[in-house]
């Protein structure tokens with residue numbers, strides 16, 4: 001993509017994602033816009049092994065925006081960092097398309113791994129303010145990481161994770177029908193509930209029968 005195309009692209013990302021914006025001109029003041037223009041250049045330099053220059057560009061952007069993106073990180077299209085200050089993205093981080101981060105997010109390492117040591121963030125993930133994602137695992141497609149969480153292990157797709165250490169509090173298990181184009185095997189929540197109730201009923205009946213046996217045994221012994 002040429003420079004003009006890249007600029008247009010980054011401007012439309014900010015406009016789409018921030019409800020507080022009023023005009024295209026405002027985008028030029030956004031830390032996310034500034035840092036992404038610098039990152040795209042730094043990443044090109046990094047790939048050509050111009051490591052010093054790549055670092056020079058990224059550190060300059062970090063001083064101006066408070067967002068530090070290592071030039072080696074791989075970032076897809078539609079990436080947006082709201083507010084931005086205090087964001088750190090490590091060298092071996094991989095980020096898919098349409099990912100949103102808020103201020104204070106770290107995509108970092110634990111210090112215990114070498115080689116690939118930073119997270120892989122799949123498409124459409126949102127990582128909330130102040131969250132720390134540490135290690136070389138994957139955050140599944142469409143997941144949300146809650147504000148202030150510290151995530152230390154793999155997150156399945158379409159999950160919401162909160163807390164320290166982070167744990168899954170919500171999960172959409174089944175793929176949406178429009179994704180699989182499967183219009184016959186649609187989930188049937190009523191039958192699923194009935195199946196669960198039947199299973200519980202069988203378990204309770206078994207336990208009741210055992211209790212009745214025990215009571216009979218005890219009363220026989222007393223007599």
Ligand SMILES: CC(C)(COP(=O)(O)OP(=O)(O)OC[C@H]1O[C@@H](n2cnc3c(N)ncnc32)[C@H](O)[C@@H]1OP(=O)(O)O)[C@@H](O)C(=O)NCCC(=O)NCCS
Pocket residue numbers: 083102127128129144145146147148149160161162163169170
């Ligand atoms: C994680 C998040 C996206 C979840 O949103 P949601 O799916 O609507 O979840 P809910 O609000 O229904 O909360 C579900 C449960 O998680 C808890 N929870 C939500 N966010 C939490 C967080 N960051 N840390 C700890 N617990 C959290 C809620 O208290 C609730 O608990 P309960 O079921 O015991 O009542 C959201 O809470 C969040 O953290 N947003 C932050 C966005 C942000 O960074 N904004 C900054 C703008 S400047």
